[in-house]
Structure formats: structure tokens, C-alpha cells
Amino acid sequence: MRIAVCIKQVPDTEARLRVRKDGLWVEEEDLPFVINESDNYALEEALTIAEKTAGEVVVVSLGPERVKDALRKALALGASRAVHLAEEAFQGGDALATGRALAAAIAGQEVDLVLTGSQSDDVGYGATGSVIAGHLGWPHAWLVMGLEIEEGGTSARVTREMESGMNEIFRLQLPAVIEVQAGINHPRYASLKGIMAAKRKPIERPSPADLGLEASQIGAAGSRLEVLEVAFPDSGEGAEMLEGDAATMARTLVEKLQREARVL
Amino acid sequence: MRFTDEHRLLRDAVRDLVEREINPHVDEWEAARSFPAHALFKIFGRAGYLGITKPHAYGGMELDWSYAMVMAEALGHARCGAVPMAIGVQTDMCTPALARFGSDELKREFLAPSIAGDLVGSIGVSESVAGSDVAAIKTTAVKDGGDYVVRGEKMWITNGIQADWMCCLVNTSDDPPHRNKSLIVVPLDAPGVERSTKLEKLGMWASDTAQIFFDGVRVPQRYRIGDEGMGFTYQMMQFQEERLWGAANVLTALEDLIQDTIDYARQRRAFGRAILDNQVVHFRLAELQTEIEALRSLVYRATELLVAGDDVTLLASMAKLKAGRLARQVSDACLQYWGGQGYMWESPVARAYRDCRLMSIGGGADEVMLSIICKHQGTLPGTGG
Numbered sequence: 001m002r003i004a005v006c007i008k009q010v011p012d013t014e015a016r017l018r019v020r021k022d023g024l025w026v027e028e029e030d031l032p033f034v035i036n037e038s039d040n041y042a043l044e045e046a047l048t049i050a051e052k053t054a055g056e057v058v059v060v061s062l063g064p065e066r067v068k069d070a071l072r073k074a075l076a077l078g079a080s081r082a083v084h085l086a087e088e089a090f091q092g093g094d095a096l097a098t099g100r101a102l103a104a105a106i107a108g109q110e111v112d113l114v115l116t117g118s119q120s121d122d123v124g125y126g127a128t129g130s131v132i133a134g135h136l137g138w139p140h141a142w143l144v145m146g147l148e149i150e151e152g153g154t155s156a157r158v159t160r161e162m163e164s165g166m167n168e169i170f171r172l173q174l175p176a177v178i179e180v181q182a183g184i185n186h187p188r189y190a191s192l193k194g195i196m197a198a199k200r201k202p203i204e205r206p207s208p209a210d211l212g213l214e215a216s217q218i219g220a221a222g223s224r225l226e227v228l229e230v231a232f233p234d235s236g237e238g239a240e241m242l243e244g245d246a247a248t249m250a251r252t253l254v255e256k257l258q259r260e261a262r263v264l
Numbered sequence: 265m266r267f268t269d270e271h272r273l274l275r276d277a278v279r280d281l282v283e284r285e286i287n288p289h290v291d292e293w294e295a296a297r298s299f300p301a302h303a304l305f306k307i308f309g310r311a312g313y314l315g316i317t318k319p320h321a322y323g324g325m326e327l328d329w330s331y332a333m334v335m336a337e338a339l340g341h342a343r344c345g346a347v348p349m350a351i352g353v354q355t356d357m358c359t360p361a362l363a364r365f366g367s368d369e370l371k372r373e374f375l376a377p378s379i380a381g382d383l384v385g386s387i388g389v390s391e392s393v394a395g396s397d398v399a400a401i402k403t404t405a406v407k408d409g410g411d412y413v414v415r416g417e418k419m420w421i422t423n424g425i426q427a428d429w430m431c432c433l434v435n436t437s438d439d440p441p442h443r444n445k446s447l448i449v450v451p452l453d454a455p456g457v458e459r460s461t462k463l464e465k466l467g468m469w470a471s472d473t474a475q476i477f478f479d480g481v482r483v484p485q486r487y488r489i490g491d492e493g494m495g496f497t498y499q500m501m502q503f504q505e506e507r508l509w510g511a512a513n514v515l516t517a518l519e520d521l522i523q524d525t526i527d528y529a530r531q532r533r534a535f536g537r538a539i540l541d542n543q544v545v546h547f548r549l550a551e552l553q554t555e556i557e558a559l560r561s562l563v564y565r566a567t568e569l570l571v572a573g574d575d576v577t578l579l580a581s582m583a584k585l586k587a588g589r590l591a592r593q594v595s596d597a598c599l600q601y602w603g604g605q606g607y608m609w610e611s612p613v614a615r616a617y618r619d620c621r622l623m624s625i626g627g628g629a630d631e632v633m634l635s636i637i638c639k640h641q642g643t644l645p646g647t648g649g
């Protein structure tokens with residue numbers, strides 16, 4: 001089975017962010033970048049399926065030169081090749097433009113399955129995977145917690161999280177786009193063998209024309225959404241002091257983290 | 265040192281492993297005075313990190329030592345000194361001589377499974393009667409039939425409770441002390457081997473340290489590493505990796521400690537401002553960061569020369585000396601800026617303070633490093649200066 005995995009490189013979530021002078025994005029200089037968290041899980045899922053089905057994994061990423069580091073890491077982890085949409089024309093797009101470009105890149109790869117993370121840790125649109133599915137005309141699933149390729153490799157059994165903490169389990173016809181959540185597996189470590197092999201693996205860099213795309217369809221020019229400003233919210237409001245002894249406060253906090261913040 | 269993509273990928277991968285497999289458990293392991301060496305080494309072994317410089321034939325990657333250095337540095341991100349030290353013993357303290365001089369058979373039996381993470385190794389040089397003065401060790405291995413019969417004891421052995429085997433320095437003849445020694449592999453489940461209970465230490469709690477006694481332990485002569493009588497020489501060579509490894513490992517640990525201290529001192533206030541905003545504090549931390557960077561340059565230069573095949577005894581000794589001194593300075597200064605909180609057992613800076621103290625003692629005390637440097641300077645009395 002050939003699987004494409006879309007990975008995005010994002011600022012390390014532990015890094016201190018500063019707003020760029022033009023107010024439209026964060027200052028990227030000296031900022032450490034990593035592979036988006038849920039994309040790591042998508043990659044692990046893909047590598048496991050590829051191993052079981054004697055298949056291969058192609059990683060695809062749209063972003064500037066620095067993204068090469070993320071692709072190399074994915075190759076070191078076991079992907080067999082990479083596609084990097086690096087040209088300036090691809091950059092600065094919204095989910096619509098980015099999804100369109102990624103879909104065009106994937107269309108040429110003859111894959112049976114596309115895996116992505118559910119959401120990026122920087123802008124968090126959570127929409128790119130759906131746009132890709134739309135362009136390819138394939139079914140898709142979001143917030144996926146479990147994935148099993150069924151006998152014959154023409155369908156997948158998917159477990160996804162619904163609101164209210166319930167799970168939904170369904171069957172999806174392949175090819176499909178599946179957007180996984182962080183935490184669904186235990187991502188491997190790049191083996192030293194994999195690291196040394198990575199430099200011999202190809203990174204393709206198609207131009208928009210190679211993908212049959214016009215400059216007006218992609219990047220900033222192809223976007224229907226215009227960022228006006230990014231800013232830190234005013235602090236000091238909305239804080240709530242918990243009361244009671246330590247055990248009570250801990251219980252309330254866990255409850256709030258689950259019910260309100262939904263991070264647990 | 266020029267870092268390639270491969271160096272960077274290795275650094276990031278090891279750090280990732282440290283963050284996910286070590287750091288979440290450090291408090292528990294420190295409290296238990298032990299960590300699950302076999303389980304953790306298996307994870308490292310599977311990723312190929314335990315045989316970076318070792319031959320392909322035994323599961324290694326046959327890369328140059330710059331990669332080992334990168335791993336040592338990345339391991340410094342562990343939130344304790346104990347676990348990296350135990351890994352360093354496996355990769356750069358008990359196996360270099362075995363890989364270099366051991367027979368094929370011996371390497372298949374002990375090196376390959378240690379690289380795979382199936383066996384845990386240890387290095388036995390120090391004894392209760394001889395630490396700095398390695399030539400003065402008393403443990404003997406006397407030939408009997410096809411075996412050696414080992415009698416004696418080894419002290420302060422890292423991994424001593426959990427280790428499966430020891431690279432053990434023993435006296436094999438009555439020749440002068442630098443020519444009467446051999447390195448032999450002693451399986452630690454052999455009859456006659458007895459381990460003390462875990463030794464309680466100032467720091468490095470998660471590392472299990474033991475005294476190990478040999479009461480007529482029979483070891484086949486084919487378990488000798490290389491030539492008889494060459495043990496002292498082999499061990500002195502093996503010390504170069506050990507000492508450089510220690511210096512590389514402490515770089516990142518000290519940098520993390522400074523960063524933690526910056527974070528703490530930024531939010532802790534006294535006299536109406538952050539502790540960090542006192543010039544004496546941020547200047548001191550900047551000064552120490554500079555010292556770390558200077559030590560890093562020394563470590564990198566020594567590594568380059570080692571990779572080129574030069575003898576780096578002098579530079580490795582200098583790096584080890586400086587690392588020991590600096591580890592004490594940095595951990596002491598940082599603890600100071602944490603105030604009472606820093607003096608608490610459970611604070612990370614107190615742990616670093618305890619752990620760092622070993623750097624000036626283990627693997628050769630500062631004074632032993634100074635003696636080596638003096639020998640090179642021709643100033644050590646009695647060495648022809």
C-alpha cells in the first residue's frame with residue numbers, strides 16, 4: 001500500500017513567540033521548528049501500515065527551505081521519498097490554497113491512502129485535510145483515534161472521537177484522507193541506520209506548473225482568507241481561582257481540563 | 265566540528281528519546297535508587313544508538329566518534345546525571361577496548377548483545393584500595409588450566425547491581441605494575457561473584473552502584489581482551505573516550521540548568537523586581553554560559569583530533585578537568601540563585617548540584633587530570649621534567 005503523509009513544520013510549542021513587525025505572523029528568526037505534533041502520529045501510523053503491507057510512505061510538505069529538515073527527519077524515520085512544495089508561489093496560502101497544492105502533489109503519486117494530522121499547532125485551521133479530500137474526491141475522517149486497514153486493502157475501519165467523549169467507529173472506502181489525533185500510537189525514534197540512509201533518499205521539488213497549477217490558484221494569491229493581524233490576547237481576564245483543599249482543587253481542575261478546556 | 269544533517273538528526277532523535285523515555289520517569293527512578301537498565305538499553309539498542317562507533321559485524325554503525333559525542337551531548341538533556349552516566353558506561357567506558365582488541369568470539373558473545381541492548385555492561389577498574397592510582401589495584405587473575413581464577417574486589421561500580429558483565433582490570437603476573445595487567449570480561453553471574461547491596465551516594469541516585477567481590481571466580485582465558493600484560497595500556501586508551509564523553513555530556517546538562525535558573529529567577533521576585541534583573545545575577549549566568557561554550561570548543565577540537573586518529577590524552581584530560589571544575593561552579597551558582605528552594609532535596613537544581621559533584625572525582629579525579637597535564641608539560645616530579 002502506498003501512503004502519502006502530509007507533514008507541516010511548525011514553531012516548537014515550547015518556544016517563546018514574538019509577533020513580527022508587520023503584525024501578520026510571528027518572528028521566525030531564531031525560532032526552533034519541529035514537525036507538527038499530530039503529523040508525527042500520522043507518520044507513525046503510515047510507517048506501520050506500510051511495513052505490514054510491504055508498501056511505502058511518501059511524505060509531502062509545503063513550506064520554505066527550512067522544511068527540508070522536517071522531511072529529512074521523516075525520511076530517517078522510514079519514509080522512502082519526499083515531495084517538497086518549496087517554491088515561493090506556494091507559500092503564504094490559507095487552508096484552501098495549501099490544500100489545493102497538496103492535493104495536486106498527491107494526485108501524481110498514485111497513493112491508496114493519505115494521512116495527515118488533525119490540526120496544526122501553529123494556526124490550527126484543522127481544515128487542510130478536508131480540502132485535500134475535497135479536491136481528490138475521496139472520503140475523509142477527522143479526529144481519528146484508531147485506524148485499521150481491512151482485509152484486501154480496499155477499506156479501513158476508523159475510530160474517531162465525537163463530541164461528548166463518545167467514539168464513532170465506521171468503515172471507509174479507500175482511497176481516503178484520514179486525519180489522525182496526537183496520541184494514537186507510540187512514534188518510533190529515528191534509528192541510526194535510518195538517519196544514515198536518509199541522505200540517499202530523494203526529495204522532489206515540483207513547480208506549480210509541474211502540478212498543473214496556475215500561480216493564481218495557490219499561495220497568497222490563491223487564498224480567500226486574508227490575515228489582518230496576529231496578536232496575543234489581553235491578559236488578566238477570565239482567570240478563575242479554585243478553592244478548597246488540595247484534593248478538591250485537583251479534582252475541580254481535572255474536571256475543568258476535561259469538560260471546559262478539553263485538553264485531557 | 266562541522267555538523268552534518270546526520271549529526272543533527274541523531275542529536276534530535278536522541279533528545280526526543282530522552283524527553284519521552286527518560287525524563288518522565290526520572291523522579292521515580294531517583295527515588296528507587298535504580299532505573300530499569302535492560303528495558304531502557306533495549307530501546308536505545310533497537311535504535312542503534314549503543315553501537316555508534318562499533319564495527320558493523322557486531323551490530324554497530326562504524327561511524328566516527330563525532331557521532332558518539334553528539335549522542336553524549338544530547339543525553340545531557342536528561343533531568344539527572346545518573347541515567348546518562350549508565351548509558352555512557354555501556355557505550356564509551358566498558359566497550360571501547362573490547363571492540364578494539366577483543367577476539368571475534370568474545371565480541372560476538374559480549375559486544376554484539378551489548379550493542380543490541382540485551383546485555384548491560386560495567387567497567388571495573390577502581391578498588392577500595394586503589395582509585396586514582398590505577399597501577400596499584402590488587403585483584404588478581406591466575407591461570408589454572410584453560411581458565412583464569414579471579415580473586416579480589418572492585419569498588420563503586422556503576423551499573424553494578426544490574427550489569428551482566430564487567431570489563432575488569434586485573435593483575436595477571438608479577439611484572440612491574442604497568443606491564444602486569446590485563447583486561448578480562450567477567451560474566452557477573454559466574455559462581456564466586458558477589459555483589460554488595462546498592463551503595464548509598466551523595467548524588468547520581470538513579471544509578472545503581474555496587475562493590476563487587478570475586479572469590480575464586482573461574483573465567484575462561486579466551487575472555488581476555490587482547491594481549492596479556494596490555495591491560496593498563498588498553499585502559500588508559502579507553503579512558504580517553506570515557507573522559508571526553510563525560511565532558512561532552514555535561515555541556516548540555518549545564519546549559520539546561522542555566523536555562524532553568526533563568527526561568528526561575530525571572531519569575532521569583534525580591535525587593536520589587538525579578539531576581540534575574542539584578543546585574544550580578546544575569547551577568548554571572550552570562551559568564552558561565554561563556555565558559556560552557558569555551559569548554560565545548562575544547563571538546564569539539566579534541567573530538568576532531570580523535571576522529572583524525574591523533575592521541576588526545578592531553579586535550580581529553582584538560583576537557584575532563586575543566587568539565588569537573590565548571591560543573592561545580594555552575595551548579596553552585598545556580599543553586600545560589602534558587603535560594604531556599606534550591607536547597608530543597610527535591611529541587612532540580614539540588615539534584616544537579618549533587619550529581620555534578622561527581623565530575624571532579626569519577627573517571628579520574630581533577631588532580632589526576634592535572635598530573636597528566638603536568639606530565640605533558642614536563643613539570644611532574646620524577647617524570648624527566
Ligand SMILES: Cc1cc2nc3c(=O)[nH]c(=O)nc-3n(C[C@H](O)[C@H](O)[C@H](O)COP(=O)(O)OP(=O)(O)OC[C@H]3O[C@@H](n4cnc5c(N)ncnc54)[C@H](O)[C@@H]3O)c2cc1C
Nearest residue numbers: 387388389390394395396420421422625626627628629631
Ligand atoms: C558514583 C561513582 C561511580 C563510579 N563508577 C565507577 C565505575 O563504574 N568503575 C570504576 O572503575 N570506578 C568507578 N568509580 C570510581 C572512581 O573512578 C574513583 O572514585 C576515582 O578514580 C577516584 O579514586 P578514589 O575514590 O580511590 O580516590 P583516591 O585515589 O583515594 O583519591 C582521593 C583524592 O585524593 C586526591 N588525589 C589523588 N591522587 C592525587 C595526586 N596524585 N595528587 C594530588 N591529589 C591527589 C584527589 O583529590 C582524589 O579525589 C566511581 C565512583 C563514584 C563515586
